[in-house]
Amino acid sequence: MEYPSLTYYLIYTSRMKKYVFIWIILMFFAGCRKDDSANFEGPDLNDLYGPFSIMTDLELPNQFDFSTGGSIAFSLEISKQTNWVIEITGQSSGAKRIIQGKERIISADNASWKGGADQFPSFGLESAIVSISFPEEEGAITLYDTIEIKGLKIDDGILITSFESGMGTNWNVFNQTTTSGGINCNSGMAAKGQCSYVWDGLVPWDWAVGSVMIKPDSTNFGLPSNANNLFFNMAVKFISNIGTTNSFIQFWFDEDDNGDGVFDEDSEDRFIYEYWYKDSNWQLVSINYADLMYDEDGEPRQLNGNSLPEPSKLIGINVFFLANKDNPERSKAEVDHIIFTTNQSYKP
Amino acid sequence: MNKLLIIISGILCYWNVLGQSQKFQVNGAARTYIFANELNIDQEIDSITPRNANYGHSLLDLGFSIFPNKQTEVIGAFRIRNELGGFWGGGVSFNVRQLTLKGVAGNKIRYELGDIDLSASPYTLFNNHEEGAVNENSIFSTRRDVVHYDLFYLNNSWRMQGAKASFSLLSNRIVQSINVESFLTRQNPSNMLDQAERLFGGFTVNVIKDKHLNLSIHSVNLFDLSQTITIDHSRYNNSANSLALNYLINKKDNSTSSLKMESGFSTSRYFQTQSPDTKTNIGDWFYDFSYKYKLLKHNITLGYKDVGSDYRAPGAQTKRMNFARSPALYQQISNAFIPRAASPFDFIYGNTQNSYKIDPLLMYFNPVYGNLSPYGMATPNRRGIYIDYTNNGKKIVRESFCKLNMLGESRGNGTNAKRNFIQLSSGTDFYINEWIKMAKILKLNIGWQYEVTTRDGADFEQINLSSSLLDAGLSYQIAGDMFLLLGLKSWSAKGNEFIQSRDDFNRIVDFESIQINAQESSVASGLQYNFNTRNSLSLVYELYALENKIEGNINYGISQFNLLFNLYF
Numbered sequence: 042m043e044y045p046s047l048t049y050y051l052i053y054t055s056r057m058k059k060y061v062f063i064w065i066i067l068m069f070f071a072g073c074r075k076d077d078s079a080n081f082e083g084p085d086l087n088d089l090y091g092p093f094s095i096m097t098d099l100e101l102p103n104q105f106d107f108s109t110g111g112s113i114a115f116s117l118e119i120s121k122q123t124n125w126v127i128e129i130t131g132q133s134s135g136a137k138r139i140i141q142g143k144e145r146i147i148s149a150d151n152a153s154w155k156g157g158a159d160q161f162p163s164f165g166l167e168s169a170i171v172s173i174s175f176p177e178e179e180g181a182i183t184l185y186d187t188i189e190i191k192g193l194k195i196d197d198g199i200l201i202t203s204f205e206s207g208m209g210t211n212w213n214v215f216n217q218t219t220t221s222g223g224i225n226c227n228s229g230m231a232a233k234g235q236c237s238y239v240w241d242g243l244v245p246w247d248w249a250v251g252s253v254m255i256k257p258d259s260t261n262f263g264l265p266s267n268a269n270n271l272f273f274n275m276a277v278k279f280i281s282n283i284g285t286t287n288s289f290i291q292f293w294f295d296e297d298d299n300g301d302g303v304f305d306e307d308s309e310d311r312f313i314y315e316y317w318y319k320d321s322n323w324q325l326v327s328i329n330y331a332d333l334m335y336d337e338d339g340e341p342r343q344l345n346g347n348s349l350p351e352p353s354k355l356i357g358i359n360v361f362f363l364a365n366k367d368n369p370e371r372s373k374a375e376v377d378h379i380i381f382t383t384n385q386s387y388k389p
Numbered sequence: 390m391n392k393l394l395i396i397i398s399g400i401l402c403y404w405n406v407l408g409q410s411q412k413f414q415v416n417g418a419a420r421t422y423i424f425a426n427e428l429n430i431d432q433e434i435d436s437i438t439p440r441n442a443n444y445g446h447s448l449l450d451l452g453f454s455i456f457p458n459k460q461t462e463v464i465g466a467f468r469i470r471n472e473l474g475g476f477w478g479g480g481v482s483f484n485v486r487q488l489t490l491k492g493v494a495g496n497k498i499r500y501e502l503g504d505i506d507l508s509a510s511p512y513t514l515f516n517n518h519e520e521g522a523v524n525e526n527s528i529f530s531t532r533r534d535v536v537h538y539d540l541f542y543l544n545n546s547w548r549m550q551g552a553k554a555s556f557s558l559l560s561n562r563i564v565q566s567i568n569v570e571s572f573l574t575r576q577n578p579s580n581m582l583d584q585a586e587r588l589f590g591g592f593t594v595n596v597i598k599d600k601h602l603n604l605s606i607h608s609v610n611l612f613d614l615s616q617t618i619t620i621d622h623s624r625y626n627n628s629a630n631s632l633a634l635n636y637l638i639n640k641k642d643n644s645t646s647s648l649k650m651e652s653g654f655s656t657s658r659y660f661q662t663q664s665p666d667t668k669t670n671i672g673d674w675f676y677d678f679s680y681k682y683k684l685l686k687h688n689i690t691l692g693y694k695d696v697g698s699d700y701r702a703p704g705a706q707t708k709r710m711n712f713a714r715s716p717a718l719y720q721q722i723s724n725a726f727i728p729r730a731a732s733p734f735d736f737i738y739g740n741t742q743n744s745y746k747i748d749p750l751l752m753y754f755n756p757v758y759g760n761l762s763p764y765g766m767a768t769p770n771r772r773g774i775y776i777d778y779t780n781n782g783k784k785i786v787r788e789s790f791c792k793l794n795m796l797g798e799s800r801g802n803g804t805n806a807k808r809n810f811i812q813l814s815s816g817t818d819f820y821i822n823e824w825i826k827m828a829k830i831l832k833l834n835i836g837w838q839y840e841v842t843t844r845d846g847a848d849f850e851q852i853n854l855s856s857s858l859l860d861a862g863l864s865y866q867i868a869g870d871m872f873l874l875l876g877l878k879s880w881s882a883k884g885n886e887f888i889q890s891r892d893d894f895n896r897i898v899d900f901e902s903i904q905i906n907a908q909e910s911s912v913a914s915g916l917q918y919n920f921n922t923r924n925s926l927s928l929v930y931e932l933y934a935l936e937n938k939i940e941g942n943i944n945y946g947i948s949q950f951n952l953l954f955n956l957y958f
């Protein structure tokens with residue numbers, strides 16, 4: 042009995058050609074399959090369950106000058122993708138910079154240091170200890186090295202003062218009779234450099250402990266006119282009579298709205314901002330200058346001038362330390378490094 | 390309540406009389422199912438969980454087919470269910486089980502609206518059988534069928550709500566017939582917040598050239614509708630398409646040889662506007678060729694398949710049983726309230742959380758019960774050969790089969806090394822009474838499945854998992870339609886595997902390394918009286934036990950006494 046073949050419907054008629062045709066189809070499909078032998082799906086099992094080892098040596102320069110704008114790139118290869126922590130600690134300042142990642146290869150792409158710290162205090166000209174640890178790997182060694190800092194990073198911003206050059210010619214200082222307030226360059230604990238401004242005194246009759254009105258040597262500080270992307274930054278450290286309801290710094294930003302070179306409290310803007318105690322370490326106070334026009338409730342302030350934050354008209358910054366008078370202890374606080382930055386907060 | 394019962398009784402009597410006519414038919418089912426469970430667990434491990442759990446129900450499914458005219462049929466099925474202990478309305482529920490309108494328009498187009506059952510090919514739309522049964526005894530299968538009936542798991546189709554239309558083109562000198570079927574169903578309504586309305590639609594074109602050549606094109610599509618939620622922040626689309634060909638090579642008096650091919654592709658698109666990086670488009674394809682030779686009562690099939698690792702066909706990959714959820718019975722055990730893992734034992738009695746709609750994600754599965762093809766034939770990332778042998782004997786040995794699957798991955802999971810799978814399953818019904826020339830039926834049924842998963846490579850990526858399932862039973866005709874039934878299911882698994890976790894975009898995001906060394910068994914005995922082939926009354930005592938040899942895991946057991954009266958009319 043004769044049966045029509047598959048190839049009859051397609052092209053061929055002979056039985057032999059039919060099987061050849063089927064074979065060609067099979068080979069065609071098999072050959073079209075993409076080769077996935079070099080790829081796999083999901084996370085690497087080596088990263089999840091593989092053994093940990095350090096594949097290369099850690100090589101760092103013995104010393105580095107950050108003032109040229111360069112950065113130190115870390116280079117290390119480990120056997121698996123796991124969390125790693127690079128911790129850089131200033132031996133004298135106690136400044137810290139922590140870089141974390143999870144890549145298998147540590148390189149300039151994921152681990153470079155431009156000389157900055159995560160927060161105040163900043164690094165000084167000192168020796169920095171570098172450690173690289175792998176917290177998720179039980180029994181893994183921690184790598185150590187040291188780098189001598191020969192030059193500090195250049196701050197990106199408009200520096201008002203870091204109190205390194207003494208008092209400005211136009212500054213005004215207020216201290217209660219029992220308060221000593223002034224620049225101190227001997228503590229060795231400044232947020233940046235050697236000097237900071239310190240208040241220290243027992244003032245049981247008043248919250249006001251002391252203040253310093255910082256004014257430019259010339260007409261203004263040379264700030265840009267756009268407040269929206271401008272940030273005021275300063276380092277603050279509360280030392281004694283501390284507590285979240287006991288001590289704070291009050292900032293006055295005095296603007297010369299009429300341009301006569303003199304601030305008139307009755308007809309011009311004084312923006313006031315308060316920064317209350319959070320903890321006893323150096324803190325970075327960073328305020329977007331444009332936000333000064335709003336009060337605590339987010340409502341626009343009604344001031345005596347045009348009520349608009351205009352940094353180019355800023356002619357005075359008063360830093361005022363206040364502490365709870367009912368607390369029977371000395372009030373002590375320290376401030377340092379006043380700097381304006383654009384687009385982002387200051388990076389210590 | 391009394392009035393309601395009187396009204397229902399009156400309506401039933403009226404319908405019964407009316408149903409004698411050609412315009413009306415009544416069908417349905419009735420069931421009484423009573424369970425008495427006892428948890429067997431060490432008192433020191435679990436002093437909290439109540440040991441006994443007794444429950445049951447009686448229900449009546451009433452289905453009505455009304456024929457308003459010769460070309461239209463209206464089907465309505467209603468369920469009245471009364472929980473054991475419910476009295477005078479307490480615990481009674483009344484639900485609509487099916488509403489379907491079907492008919493023929495213009496003597497050409499057949500249509501169905503409402504509840505419809507859909508299936509296409511095993512690679513596009515297919516409701517795969519759950520794990521845990523290899524030629525099982527009716528002491529288990531009768532109860533499993535109850536679950537299948539309740540969930541509409543019939544003939545590998547999915548019950549959906551929507552519309553279906555089909556028509557046939559007239560034959561001509563080139564083809565014998567062309568049949569076209571299309572459907573559109575609703576999977577998810579929009580919740581107006583973050584879940585868009587999801588539809589599932591597709592078509593099948595079947596071209597029958599003649600008795601030798603049969604060609605089918607399948608296309609199924611799962612997709613979200615835009616502008617059905619406040620902000621269109623996420624959308625999912627999947628399309629699975631295939632071309633299937635059946636070719637009868639040769640047919641003689643005693644033998645037949647045929648060729649079967651199916652090949653297709655899928656594309657999936659996930660889009661989330663809130664996280665543009667989660668936009669993923671994946672696609673892959675598959676092919677499956679098999680040659681079947683039939684000689685007398687012997688059938689042998691030899692095939693080769695390759696399903697790409699990114700092939701996604703939710704309609705064919707959705708699992709019936711959700712292993713990620715604990716079963717309803719003894720949901721948590723131990724003093725630490727550890728969720729109890731679902732097992733095939735729980736599926737037999739409907740304790741598991743089961744799928745009633747298409748799931749776009751590859752669902753969690755337990756490799757102990759099946760690692761080779763957890764998502765059916767459309768399981769992605771599998772390629773290799775398969776051999777099936779069946780023997781349709783009619784005497785002492787009947788319904789024998791032997792299947793061998795030797796598959797491997799085409800893409801590694803978490804490593805470039807690839808897993809290899811070997812699964813051998815076999816089973817038969819052995820009619821002892823035919824052998825010893827006894828009048829009363831004495832049937833031994835045996836099924837066995839053995840599976841090995843291996844992967845080479847570094848120590849941490851090696852896999853070696855073996856598992857086996859012995860499914861055996863004995864049916865003895867005591868007298869007339871009364872049978873004594875004995876059943877045994879024994880699972881054992883030993884080795885290690887990595888459990889995959891997938892994110893909302895079906896990507897593997899984690900592997901959990903697990904060690905397995907466990908033995909599970911279900912021993913059941915009971916009496917069953919068959920009123921006819923579909924209706925029976927049975928009384929069964931079953932003892933399930935899990936012995937987990939990995940330190941820290943919990944051993945427990947469940948003993949169960951159940952009574953099932955099952956009636957279909």
